[in-house]
Amino acid sequence: MVAADFTTIAEMKTSLIRKALRYAIFAADADAPAVTTPFDPTGILQALPAGYVAVGYTTTDGITFSGDLSTSDVESGQSSSPTRSDVETDIQTAQWVPQETNKAALALYDNLPLSGAGALPDLGTAAWTWSRPLTPPTLYRRLLFIAEDLNKVTGNPLYICRHFPSALRSGREDEQWTRTAEISRGVTYQAYVDEVVGTDSKTWIDGPGWRDLAPKDEGGA
Template sequence: MPAWDELKKHQNHLIRKALEGSVFAAPITAPAVTALTDATSELLDLPTGYVDLGFMSDDGAQFSSEIDSSDVTSWGSVEPTRRDITQDVTTLQGFFQETNKMTVALYTNVDAASLVPDATSGELKVDKPDRPASRHYRILTLGVDLADAGEIYVARFLPRASVTDKDDQAFQSGDDPLGWPVTMTAYKDSALGTSESYFFGGPGWKALLADMGFTTTP
Protein backbone atom coordinates (compact mmCIF):
# COMPACT_ATOMS: atom_id res chain seq x y z
CA MET A 1 0.00 0.00 0.00
CA PRO A 2 1.40 3.44 -0.87
CA ALA A 3 1.95 5.96 1.86
CA TRP A 4 -0.31 8.97 1.85
CA ASP A 5 2.53 11.25 0.73
CA GLU A 6 2.98 9.03 -2.32
CA LEU A 7 -0.75 8.76 -3.07
CA LYS A 8 -1.79 12.38 -2.84
CA LYS A 9 -1.15 14.93 -5.54
CA HIS A 10 -1.76 18.40 -4.17
CA GLN A 11 -0.57 21.20 -6.45
CA ASN A 12 -0.69 24.65 -4.93
CA HIS A 13 0.32 26.25 -8.22
CA LEU A 14 -3.11 25.28 -9.56
CA ILE A 15 -4.97 27.45 -7.05
CA ARG A 16 -6.44 30.38 -8.94
CA LYS A 17 -7.55 33.87 -7.98
CA ALA A 18 -9.00 36.73 -9.98
CA LEU A 19 -6.44 39.32 -8.93
CA GLU A 20 -8.21 41.88 -11.10
CA GLY A 21 -10.75 41.96 -13.86
CA SER A 22 -13.60 43.73 -15.56
CA VAL A 23 -17.18 43.29 -16.61
CA PHE A 24 -17.91 44.26 -20.21
CA ALA A 25 -21.40 44.97 -21.51
CA ALA A 26 -22.66 45.23 -25.07
CA PRO A 27 -26.04 45.58 -26.76
CA ILE A 28 -27.71 42.29 -27.58
CA THR A 29 -27.14 43.14 -31.25
CA ALA A 30 -23.35 43.01 -30.78
CA PRO A 31 -21.43 39.91 -31.92
CA ALA A 32 -21.08 37.13 -29.38
CA VAL A 33 -17.71 36.36 -27.81
CA THR A 34 -16.60 33.06 -29.35
CA ALA A 35 -12.91 33.02 -28.35
CA LEU A 36 -10.84 34.79 -25.72
CA THR A 37 -7.29 34.28 -27.02
CA ASP A 38 -5.44 33.90 -30.31
CA ALA A 39 -3.03 31.20 -31.51
CA THR A 40 -0.25 32.67 -29.35
CA SER A 41 -2.46 32.55 -26.21
CA GLU A 42 -2.68 36.35 -26.08
CA LEU A 43 -5.96 38.17 -25.54
CA LEU A 44 -8.05 39.00 -28.57
CA ASP A 45 -9.76 42.34 -29.02
CA LEU A 46 -13.39 42.20 -28.00
CA PRO A 47 -16.01 42.52 -30.73
CA THR A 48 -17.34 45.98 -31.51
CA GLY A 49 -19.79 47.32 -28.96
CA TYR A 50 -18.35 45.95 -25.71
CA VAL A 51 -17.84 48.58 -22.99
CA ASP A 52 -15.82 48.15 -19.80
CA LEU A 53 -18.09 48.99 -16.86
CA GLY A 54 -15.02 50.12 -14.94
CA PHE A 55 -13.99 49.88 -11.32
CA MET A 56 -16.08 47.75 -8.98
CA SER A 57 -16.22 47.30 -5.23
CA ASP A 58 -13.80 44.91 -3.51
CA ASP A 59 -16.40 42.15 -3.78
CA GLY A 60 -15.75 42.05 -7.52
CA ALA A 61 -18.12 40.14 -9.78
CA GLN A 62 -20.30 37.80 -7.74
CA PHE A 63 -21.84 34.85 -9.58
CA SER A 64 -24.67 32.84 -8.06
CA SER A 65 -26.54 29.76 -9.22
CA GLU A 66 -30.09 28.83 -8.30
CA ILE A 67 -30.73 25.14 -8.90
CA ASP A 68 -34.11 23.48 -8.37
CA SER A 69 -34.86 19.81 -8.81
CA SER A 70 -37.74 17.37 -8.84
CA ASP A 71 -37.28 14.19 -6.80
CA VAL A 72 -38.86 10.77 -7.19
CA THR A 73 -39.26 8.87 -3.92
CA SER A 74 -39.82 5.14 -3.82
CA TRP A 75 -41.21 2.67 -1.34
CA GLY A 76 -38.45 1.24 0.78
CA SER A 77 -35.82 3.81 -0.20
CA VAL A 78 -34.64 6.39 2.33
CA GLU A 79 -33.29 8.67 -0.40
CA PRO A 80 -34.66 9.84 -3.75
CA THR A 81 -34.38 7.21 -6.46
CA ARG A 82 -34.40 9.79 -9.23
CA ARG A 83 -33.63 13.50 -9.40
CA ASP A 84 -34.24 15.80 -12.38
CA ILE A 85 -32.90 19.33 -12.61
CA THR A 86 -35.83 21.65 -13.31
CA GLN A 87 -34.05 25.00 -13.03
CA ASP A 88 -30.44 26.17 -13.23
CA VAL A 89 -30.23 29.96 -13.32
CA THR A 90 -27.02 32.02 -13.25
CA THR A 91 -26.98 35.54 -11.87
CA LEU A 92 -24.19 38.12 -11.76
CA GLN A 93 -24.09 40.83 -9.12
CA GLY A 94 -21.76 43.81 -9.19
CA PHE A 95 -21.37 47.14 -7.43
CA PHE A 96 -20.10 49.37 -10.21
CA GLN A 97 -18.30 52.41 -8.87
CA GLU A 98 -17.82 54.38 -12.06
CA THR A 99 -20.55 56.66 -13.36
CA ASN A 100 -20.59 56.24 -17.12
CA LYS A 101 -23.07 55.83 -19.92
CA MET A 102 -23.46 52.06 -19.59
CA THR A 103 -23.65 51.87 -15.77
CA VAL A 104 -26.31 54.58 -15.77
CA ALA A 105 -28.22 52.77 -18.53
CA LEU A 106 -28.12 49.43 -16.70
CA TYR A 107 -29.24 50.88 -13.37
CA THR A 108 -32.04 53.07 -14.79
CA ASN A 109 -33.15 50.48 -17.36
CA VAL A 110 -33.08 52.83 -20.31
CA ASP A 111 -31.60 52.44 -23.77
CA ALA A 112 -27.97 53.57 -23.62
CA ALA A 113 -28.32 55.09 -27.09
CA SER A 114 -30.98 57.44 -25.74
CA LEU A 115 -28.64 58.98 -23.17
CA VAL A 116 -27.61 62.18 -24.93
CA PRO A 117 -26.52 65.18 -22.83
CA ASP A 118 -27.73 68.66 -23.68
CA ALA A 119 -25.52 70.09 -26.39
CA THR A 120 -25.20 73.44 -24.61
CA SER A 121 -25.08 72.70 -20.88
CA GLY A 122 -23.91 69.08 -20.96
CA GLU A 123 -26.74 68.19 -18.56
CA LEU A 124 -28.20 64.70 -18.76
CA LYS A 125 -31.78 63.95 -17.70
CA VAL A 126 -32.98 60.36 -17.32
CA ASP A 127 -36.66 59.61 -16.75
CA LYS A 128 -37.73 56.40 -15.05
CA PRO A 129 -39.73 54.38 -17.60
CA ASP A 130 -43.44 54.16 -16.82
CA ARG A 131 -43.48 50.60 -18.13
CA PRO A 132 -39.91 49.25 -17.88
CA ALA A 133 -38.77 47.24 -20.86
CA SER A 134 -36.92 43.94 -20.58
CA ARG A 135 -33.59 44.95 -22.11
CA HIS A 136 -31.01 42.31 -22.91
CA TYR A 137 -27.25 42.64 -23.13
CA ARG A 138 -24.21 40.54 -23.82
CA ILE A 139 -22.06 40.40 -20.67
CA LEU A 140 -18.45 39.23 -20.43
CA THR A 141 -16.73 38.96 -17.04
CA LEU A 142 -12.98 38.54 -17.34
CA GLY A 143 -10.71 37.71 -14.40
CA VAL A 144 -6.89 37.82 -14.58
CA ASP A 145 -4.45 35.76 -12.52
CA LEU A 146 -0.67 35.48 -12.67
CA ALA A 147 1.49 32.35 -12.96
CA ASP A 148 5.15 31.66 -13.63
CA ALA A 149 4.57 31.47 -17.39
CA GLY A 150 2.38 34.56 -17.62
CA GLU A 151 -1.21 35.68 -17.26
CA ILE A 152 -4.14 33.31 -16.84
CA TYR A 153 -7.58 34.40 -18.01
CA VAL A 154 -10.82 33.00 -16.63
CA ALA A 155 -14.01 34.41 -18.13
CA ARG A 156 -17.73 33.81 -18.04
CA PHE A 157 -19.82 35.01 -20.95
CA LEU A 158 -23.57 35.60 -20.70
CA PRO A 159 -24.81 35.96 -24.28
CA ARG A 160 -28.28 37.12 -23.23
CA ALA A 161 -28.61 38.81 -19.85
CA SER A 162 -30.90 41.41 -18.36
CA VAL A 163 -30.97 43.46 -15.17
CA THR A 164 -33.41 41.74 -12.82
CA ASP A 165 -32.62 43.56 -9.58
CA LYS A 166 -30.72 46.54 -8.25
CA ASP A 167 -29.54 47.44 -4.76
CA ASP A 168 -29.99 50.69 -2.90
CA GLN A 169 -28.03 53.74 -3.97
CA ALA A 170 -26.69 56.12 -1.32
CA PHE A 171 -25.80 59.79 -1.69
CA GLN A 172 -23.25 60.29 1.10
CA SER A 173 -19.79 61.57 1.96
CA GLY A 174 -18.49 58.41 3.65
CA ASP A 175 -16.07 55.80 2.39
CA ASP A 176 -18.43 54.30 -0.17
CA PRO A 177 -18.76 56.09 -3.52
CA LEU A 178 -21.96 56.73 -5.41
CA GLY A 179 -22.45 53.38 -7.11
CA TRP A 180 -24.62 51.52 -9.56
CA PRO A 181 -25.27 48.07 -7.99
CA VAL A 182 -27.20 45.70 -10.24
CA THR A 183 -27.97 42.01 -10.54
CA MET A 184 -28.12 40.48 -14.00
CA THR A 185 -29.73 37.16 -14.87
CA ALA A 186 -28.55 34.94 -17.72
CA TYR A 187 -30.97 33.54 -20.28
CA LYS A 188 -30.48 31.11 -23.13
CA ASP A 189 -29.47 32.65 -26.43
CA SER A 190 -31.41 30.69 -29.03
CA ALA A 191 -28.81 31.24 -31.74
CA LEU A 192 -25.90 30.07 -29.58
CA GLY A 193 -27.87 27.39 -27.75
CA THR A 194 -26.60 28.31 -24.27
CA SER A 195 -27.10 30.81 -21.47
CA GLU A 196 -23.45 30.85 -20.40
CA SER A 197 -19.99 29.99 -21.67
CA TYR A 198 -16.76 29.62 -19.69
CA PHE A 199 -13.39 30.55 -21.17
CA PHE A 200 -9.93 29.67 -19.85
CA GLY A 201 -6.75 30.83 -21.56
CA GLY A 202 -3.54 32.82 -21.59
CA PRO A 203 0.14 31.85 -21.65
CA GLY A 204 0.07 30.87 -17.98
CA TRP A 205 -2.92 28.61 -18.58
CA LYS A 206 -1.34 26.90 -21.58
CA ALA A 207 1.83 26.12 -19.60
CA LEU A 208 -0.20 24.33 -16.91
CA LEU A 209 -2.40 22.16 -19.13
CA ALA A 210 -0.60 18.91 -18.35
CA ASP A 211 -0.48 19.63 -14.61
CA MET A 212 -4.25 20.24 -14.64
CA GLY A 213 -4.87 16.93 -16.38
CA PHE A 214 -5.71 18.25 -19.84
CA THR A 215 -4.48 16.99 -23.20
CA THR A 216 -4.78 18.95 -26.42
CA THR A 217 -5.90 15.91 -28.42
CA PRO A 218 -9.07 13.88 -27.74
Protein backbone atom coordinates in the same frame (compact mmCIF):
# COMPACT_ATOMS: atom_id res chain seq x y z
CA MET B 1 -3.16 -4.29 -4.99
CA VAL B 2 -0.25 -1.89 -5.51
CA ALA B 3 0.75 0.33 -2.61
CA ALA B 4 0.12 4.03 -3.17
CA ASP B 5 1.88 7.16 -1.99
CA PHE B 6 -0.74 9.56 -0.64
CA THR B 7 1.10 12.70 -1.74
CA THR B 8 1.26 11.36 -5.29
CA ILE B 9 -2.36 10.27 -5.60
CA ALA B 10 -3.72 13.40 -3.87
CA GLU B 11 -2.29 15.59 -6.68
CA MET B 12 -2.44 18.79 -4.66
CA LYS B 13 -1.04 21.68 -6.72
CA THR B 14 -0.75 25.19 -5.37
CA SER B 15 -0.16 26.37 -8.94
CA LEU B 16 -3.83 25.66 -9.70
CA ILE B 17 -5.19 27.92 -6.96
CA ARG B 18 -6.59 30.89 -8.85
CA LYS B 19 -7.29 34.46 -7.78
CA ALA B 20 -8.79 37.35 -9.69
CA LEU B 21 -5.85 39.71 -9.23
CA ARG B 22 -7.51 42.03 -11.72
CA TYR B 23 -10.95 41.75 -13.24
CA ALA B 24 -13.22 43.71 -15.52
CA ILE B 25 -16.86 43.71 -16.62
CA PHE B 26 -18.02 44.62 -20.10
CA ALA B 27 -21.59 45.13 -21.32
CA ALA B 28 -23.14 45.44 -24.77
CA ASP B 29 -26.60 45.71 -26.25
CA ALA B 30 -28.28 42.55 -27.49
CA ASP B 31 -27.57 43.40 -31.14
CA ALA B 32 -23.80 43.48 -30.57
CA PRO B 33 -21.83 40.40 -31.66
CA ALA B 34 -21.60 37.59 -29.15
CA VAL B 35 -18.12 36.66 -27.97
CA THR B 36 -17.15 33.49 -29.84
CA THR B 37 -13.62 33.21 -28.49
CA PRO B 38 -11.65 35.79 -26.51
CA PHE B 39 -8.29 34.19 -27.44
CA ASP B 40 -6.29 33.49 -30.58
CA PRO B 41 -5.01 29.93 -31.24
CA THR B 42 -1.88 30.62 -29.19
CA GLY B 43 -3.79 31.81 -26.13
CA ILE B 44 -3.32 35.57 -26.56
CA LEU B 45 -6.23 37.69 -25.31
CA GLN B 46 -7.97 39.47 -28.19
CA ALA B 47 -9.80 42.79 -28.55
CA LEU B 48 -13.52 42.69 -27.81
CA PRO B 49 -16.18 42.97 -30.53
CA ALA B 50 -17.57 46.42 -31.27
CA GLY B 51 -20.20 47.68 -28.84
CA TYR B 52 -18.79 46.39 -25.55
CA VAL B 53 -18.44 49.08 -22.86
CA ALA B 54 -16.36 48.73 -19.69
CA VAL B 55 -18.15 49.02 -16.35
CA GLY B 56 -14.99 50.24 -14.58
CA TYR B 57 -14.18 50.09 -10.90
CA THR B 58 -16.34 48.04 -8.54
CA THR B 59 -16.35 47.59 -4.78
CA THR B 60 -13.92 45.15 -3.20
CA ASP B 61 -16.67 42.52 -3.07
CA GLY B 62 -15.94 41.97 -6.76
CA ILE B 63 -18.27 39.85 -8.88
CA THR B 64 -20.45 37.18 -7.30
CA PHE B 65 -21.67 34.41 -9.58
CA SER B 66 -24.62 32.67 -7.93
CA GLY B 67 -26.66 29.65 -8.88
CA ASP B 68 -30.21 28.65 -8.07
CA LEU B 69 -30.56 24.92 -8.57
CA SER B 70 -33.79 23.06 -7.92
CA THR B 71 -34.63 19.40 -8.45
CA SER B 72 -37.75 17.28 -8.54
CA ASP B 73 -37.48 14.12 -6.46
CA VAL B 74 -39.38 10.86 -6.66
CA GLU B 75 -39.88 9.20 -3.29
CA SER B 76 -40.63 5.51 -2.88
CA GLY B 77 -41.97 3.56 0.06
CA GLN B 78 -39.06 1.14 -0.01
CA SER B 79 -36.31 3.78 0.15
CA SER B 80 -35.35 6.46 2.68
CA SER B 81 -33.69 8.52 -0.05
CA PRO B 82 -35.17 9.64 -3.38
CA THR B 83 -35.18 6.94 -6.02
CA ARG B 84 -35.03 9.48 -8.82
CA SER B 85 -34.08 13.17 -9.11
CA ASP B 86 -34.36 15.48 -12.11
CA VAL B 87 -33.11 19.03 -12.49
CA GLU B 88 -36.00 21.48 -12.81
CA THR B 89 -34.14 24.80 -12.89
CA ASP B 90 -30.47 25.77 -12.97
CA ILE B 91 -30.22 29.56 -12.97
CA GLN B 92 -27.00 31.58 -13.00
CA THR B 93 -26.70 35.21 -11.97
CA ALA B 94 -23.89 37.75 -11.62
CA GLN B 95 -23.92 40.55 -9.06
CA TRP B 96 -21.56 43.50 -8.65
CA VAL B 97 -21.50 47.08 -7.37
CA PRO B 98 -19.98 49.67 -9.74
CA GLN B 99 -18.26 52.64 -8.15
CA GLU B 100 -17.94 54.84 -11.22
CA THR B 101 -20.66 57.11 -12.54
CA ASN B 102 -20.12 56.15 -16.17
CA LYS B 103 -22.20 55.23 -19.18
CA ALA B 104 -22.22 51.48 -18.56
CA ALA B 105 -22.98 51.67 -14.84
CA LEU B 106 -25.94 53.99 -15.35
CA ALA B 107 -27.30 52.04 -18.32
CA LEU B 108 -27.17 48.73 -16.47
CA TYR B 109 -28.69 50.20 -13.32
CA ASP B 110 -31.51 52.25 -14.88
CA ASN B 111 -32.15 49.92 -17.83
CA LEU B 112 -30.96 52.25 -20.60
CA PRO B 113 -29.57 51.19 -23.98
CA LEU B 114 -25.80 51.38 -24.33
CA SER B 115 -25.96 52.67 -27.89
CA GLY B 116 -28.44 54.16 -30.35
CA ALA B 117 -31.66 55.95 -29.46
CA GLY B 118 -32.04 56.58 -25.74
CA ALA B 119 -28.39 55.93 -24.92
CA LEU B 120 -26.37 58.44 -22.94
CA PRO B 121 -23.89 60.52 -24.98
CA ASP B 122 -20.15 60.08 -24.61
CA LEU B 123 -18.66 61.36 -21.39
CA GLY B 124 -18.40 65.15 -21.30
CA THR B 125 -19.86 65.77 -24.76
CA ALA B 126 -23.32 66.78 -23.53
CA ALA B 127 -25.49 66.79 -20.43
CA TRP B 128 -26.75 63.43 -19.26
CA THR B 129 -30.48 63.25 -18.68
CA TRP B 130 -32.97 60.39 -18.67
CA SER B 131 -36.44 59.64 -17.37
CA ARG B 132 -38.01 56.51 -15.97
CA PRO B 133 -40.45 55.15 -18.57
CA LEU B 134 -44.05 54.44 -17.59
CA THR B 135 -43.56 50.87 -18.78
CA PRO B 136 -40.07 49.57 -17.95
CA PRO B 137 -38.46 48.06 -21.06
CA THR B 138 -37.15 44.53 -21.15
CA LEU B 139 -33.56 45.03 -22.25
CA TYR B 140 -31.39 42.00 -22.72
CA ARG B 141 -27.63 42.54 -22.64
CA ARG B 142 -24.49 40.74 -23.53
CA LEU B 143 -22.07 40.59 -20.59
CA LEU B 144 -18.42 39.57 -20.49
CA PHE B 145 -16.40 39.07 -17.32
CA ILE B 146 -12.60 38.76 -17.46
CA ALA B 147 -10.35 37.86 -14.52
CA GLU B 148 -6.56 38.01 -14.74
CA ASP B 149 -4.20 35.90 -12.64
CA LEU B 150 -0.47 35.18 -12.93
CA ASN B 151 1.46 31.95 -13.29
CA LYS B 152 3.54 32.05 -10.12
CA VAL B 153 6.51 30.37 -11.82
CA THR B 154 6.73 32.25 -15.11
CA GLY B 155 4.86 35.42 -14.17
CA ASN B 156 2.84 35.23 -17.37
CA PRO B 157 -0.84 36.18 -17.25
CA LEU B 158 -3.69 33.73 -17.48
CA TYR B 159 -7.34 34.64 -17.86
CA ILE B 160 -10.75 33.32 -16.92
CA CYS B 161 -13.44 34.71 -19.22
CA ARG B 162 -17.15 34.18 -18.72
CA HIS B 163 -19.76 35.29 -21.23
CA PHE B 164 -23.47 35.75 -20.68
CA PRO B 165 -24.69 36.08 -24.28
CA SER B 166 -28.17 37.06 -23.09
CA ALA B 167 -28.66 38.62 -19.66
CA LEU B 168 -31.52 40.50 -18.05
CA ARG B 169 -31.52 42.75 -15.01
CA SER B 170 -33.10 40.80 -12.16
CA GLY B 171 -32.29 43.06 -9.22
CA ARG B 172 -30.65 46.27 -8.13
CA GLU B 173 -29.48 47.66 -4.82
CA ASP B 174 -30.30 50.97 -3.22
CA GLU B 175 -28.54 54.04 -4.58
CA GLN B 176 -27.36 56.07 -1.60
CA TRP B 177 -26.01 59.61 -1.63
CA THR B 178 -23.74 60.36 1.32
CA ARG B 179 -20.65 62.44 2.03
CA THR B 180 -18.71 59.48 3.40
CA ALA B 181 -18.93 57.02 0.51
CA GLU B 182 -19.05 56.90 -3.26
CA ILE B 183 -22.41 56.74 -5.06
CA SER B 184 -22.72 53.12 -6.07
CA ARG B 185 -25.31 51.30 -8.14
CA GLY B 186 -25.30 47.57 -7.45
CA VAL B 187 -27.04 45.29 -9.92
CA THR B 188 -27.81 41.62 -10.47
CA TYR B 189 -28.15 40.15 -13.94
CA GLN B 190 -29.57 36.72 -14.76
CA ALA B 191 -28.25 34.68 -17.64
CA TYR B 192 -30.65 33.37 -20.30
CA VAL B 193 -30.06 30.99 -23.19
CA ASP B 194 -29.17 32.73 -26.43
CA GLU B 195 -30.75 30.82 -29.30
CA VAL B 196 -27.81 31.41 -31.66
CA VAL B 197 -25.03 30.74 -29.16
CA GLY B 198 -26.96 27.80 -27.70
CA THR B 199 -26.15 28.42 -24.03
CA ASP B 200 -26.73 30.89 -21.22
CA SER B 201 -23.08 30.97 -20.12
CA LYS B 202 -19.75 30.08 -21.66
CA THR B 203 -16.38 30.08 -19.88
CA TRP B 204 -12.82 30.02 -21.18
CA ILE B 205 -9.49 29.67 -19.33
CA ASP B 206 -6.40 30.47 -21.37
CA GLY B 207 -3.47 32.83 -21.73
CA PRO B 208 0.33 32.49 -21.79
CA GLY B 209 0.42 31.62 -18.09
CA TRP B 210 -2.13 28.84 -18.65
CA ARG B 211 -0.15 27.42 -21.57
CA ASP B 212 2.93 27.40 -19.30
CA LEU B 213 1.21 24.74 -17.17
CA ALA B 214 1.35 22.19 -19.99
CA PRO B 215 3.64 19.21 -19.27
CA LYS B 216 7.10 19.71 -20.71
CA ASP B 217 8.67 17.16 -23.04
CA GLU B 218 11.55 15.81 -20.97
CA GLY B 219 13.14 14.40 -24.10
CA GLY B 220 13.77 17.89 -25.39
CA ALA B 221 11.80 17.31 -28.60
